[in-house]
Amino acid sequence: MSASADKPAVLGGSPVIERAEWPTWPPRLPEINAALNNVITNDQWGVGSQAVEDFEQAFCGYQEAQYGIAMTNCTVALYAALAAFDIGPGDEVIIPAYTFMATAAAIIQVGATPVFADIDPLTYNLDPDATEAAVNSHTRAIIPVHIGGNPADMEAFKDLAAKYNLALIEDAAQAPGAMYGDRKVGAIGDLGCFSFQSSKNLTAGEGGILLTNDEHLYDKIFQVYNCGRTLTGPWYEHVYPGLNFRISAFQAAVLNAQMPHLEGWVSKREENGLYLEGLLNEIEGWRCLGRYAKTGRNAYHLQISAYNPGSFSGLPKKKFLAALLAEGVVATDGYRPVYSMPFIEDSEPLPHTEAACRDQVWIRQFELLADRHLMDKTAEAIRKIQDHSRLLCAQDI
Numbered sequence: 001m002s003a004s005a006d007k008p009a010v011l012g013g014s015p016v017i018e019r020a021e022w023p024t025w026p027p028r029l030p031e032i033n034a035a036l037n038n039v040i041t042n043d044q045w046g047v048g049s050q051a052v053e054d055f056e057q058a059f060c061g062y063q064e065a066q067y068g069i070a071m072t073n074c075t076v077a078l079y080a081a082l083a084a085f086d087i088g089p090g091d092e093v094i095i096p097a098y099t100f101m102a103t104a105a106a107i108i109q110v111g112a113t114p115v116f117a118d119i120d121p122l123t124y125n126l127d128p129d130a131t132e133a134a135v136n137s138h139t140r141a142i143i144p145v146h147i148g149g150n151p152a153d154m155e156a157f158k159d160l161a162a163k164y165n166l167a168l169i170e171d172a173a174q175a176p177g178a179m180y181g182d183r184k185v186g187a188i189g190d191l192g193c194f195s196f197q198s199s200k201n202l203t204a205g206e207g208g209i210l211l212t213n214d215e216h217l218y219d220k221i222f223q224v225y226n227c228g229r230t231l232t233g234p235w236y237e238h239v240y241p242g243l244n245f246r247i248s249a250f251q252a253a254v255l256n257a258q259m260p261h262l263e264g265w266v267s268k269r270e271e272n273g274l275y276l277e278g279l280l281n282e283i284e285g286w287r288c289l290g291r292y293a294k295t296g297r298n299a300y301h302l303q304i305s306a307y308n309p310g311s312f313s314g315l316p317k318k319k320f321l322a323a324l325l326a327e328g329v330v331a332t333d334g335y336r337p338v339y340s341m342p343f344i345e346d347s348e349p350l351p352h353t354e355a356a357c358r359d360q361v362w363i364r365q366f367e368l369l370a371d372r373h374l375m376d377k378t379a380e381a382i383r384k385i386q387d388h389s390r391l392l393c394a395q396d397i
């Protein structure tokens with residue numbers, strides 16, 4: 001190895017990986033252009049679109065749910081899910097604080113109160129015991145988030161929902177293709193919400209879908225998302241003050257073109273994710289998050305690790321990430337606890353959530369679509385930083 005290759009790239013050495021080697025996202029498939037052209041020329045662009053109907057059917061089929069309503073995004077899908085249960089003022093909904101703010105914002109927008117329960121340090125998913133401790137007579141629903149695409153402990157949450165008669169809504173924004181046992185997530189609880197925003201594992205830039213196996217809920221969700229219309233009623237009959245959350249045919253076309261690739265992407269992320277984690281867990285002091293015994297498959301929207309500066313001569317995470325970036329690996333910090341946002345009042349810090357927000361290191365889903373050798377090189381880059389961590393600590397990087 002040359003002296004330059006051995007020296008940390010952030011200090012002028014050669015990087016382990018050339019950034020151009022990584023895949024990029026969104027997937028620029030020629031099929032997407034064709035699907036969009038087909039909508040422009042042949043389809044309705046909104047209401048009545050064949051592309052929207054096709055996508056709802058394809059995604060429901062893939063995700064093993066009976067009913068699906070595609071929407072403009074996942075935030076409104078969460079809102080529609082809560083509204084479908086008539087959850088509103090005076091009601092409480094238990095959620096993790098290690099999530100995107102939308103999980104809480106949807107609850108606030110229906111007039112209810114988000115109640116934060118702590119997460120399980122193994123997976124950073126909502127902890128069922130902490131959830132049970134937060135249940136009271138105002139509790140109406142639980143929203144476990146399959147964080148990073150790693151399924152929450154759905155069996156425990158189904159038991160809790162049954163025991164306390166609560167709605168169980170899956171925030172599956174990050175989890176297309178994830179499996180708990182032999183079932184895909186999304187319709188294991190009463191209903192589930194997915195996101196197709198630009199960072200997501202399947203994307204139309206923006207977009208979402210709500211899935212359920214419950215016909216009655218499907219009917220209610222239709223009213224909430226489609227201006228209060230019923231599934232079978234006349235166009236100008238509005239039985240509920242619903243809003244318009246309808247997806248456009250263009251978003252649906254972009255998603256349809258990706259559907260034949262989805263299972264291949266999901267498998268590749270899982271294979272590369274597991275392979276990378278095998279390598280990373282061999283690095284002294286490195287900890288990748290785990291999964292539940294019943295987890296069938298992690299969708300790996302994020303590969304999440306808990307960084308321990310103690311194993312890197314005390315190198316602060318910010319400097320570690322800067323040094324890793326210079327080596328050609330984009331890994332990032334992530335969430336702040338949702339309860340720390342200015343729009344939340346009176347919420348106590350939760351110890352495991354605080355620790356997760358301190359330690360988290362995220363690797364994004366599309367990097368797990370890279371060739372296998374880049375997983376080896378990612379681990380090599382981290383080892384290189386560890387080897388030079390004492391030197392890096394002393395540098396202003």
Ligand SMILES: Cc1ncc(COP(=O)(O)O)c(C=O)c1O
Binds near residue numbers: 171195
């Ligand atoms: C866990 C989680 N929930 C909800 C959302 C909201 O999704 P959207 O951006 O499609 O509204 C996101 C998106 O980042 C998310 O990650």
